[in-house]
Amino acid sequence: MPPIGLLVKGIHFSDLYINLSRTRYPSLQAAQAAGVPTINYGVFLNNLINFLIVTAVLFVVVKQVNRLRRPKEAAPTTKPCPYCxxxxxLAAIRCPHCTSLLEVEGAGE
Structure with a gap:
């Protein structure tokens, strides 16, 4: 969280809270010591930001692993019949589907 703390000029998210009483307290710790009910939304923000960082890192790692595990393209073993x-x-000289006689590559030389 230090880089995010630098971006928001030193605000500590874990110190953010909503005081549900009418008395003012200088910090969350002072309010909790007095037993005042508070809503600690700063802790939630901390956890949310940490969760988003972890999910982004996991997404990038899984994406790279899947890219590395992708099978290589194999050489083609078939060709389309020009008639059907x-x-x-690849080595066929007659189409088994339409029985057309095919030109053999390199036969005209």
Missing amino acids: CSDIP
Whole structure:
């Protein structure tokens, strides 16, 4: 929390509270020592900011791990038939779906 404390010029979130009595107290500790009912919203803000920081860090870590575990692209093993657009093996010379005779790559040389 120190960087956030610098941004808000030294305000300590844990010291923020709403006094439910009509008497003024200089700090949360003084109000609690007097037994005054208070709403400690600063503690909630601290916990909320800590939660958001932890979830952001976990999101980045999980995203990077998933990126590293992604399988590599394999070389294609099929090609589309130019006549019926079905997937056929790369070495095929005749389409098994439409029985069209296919041009063999490198055969015209």
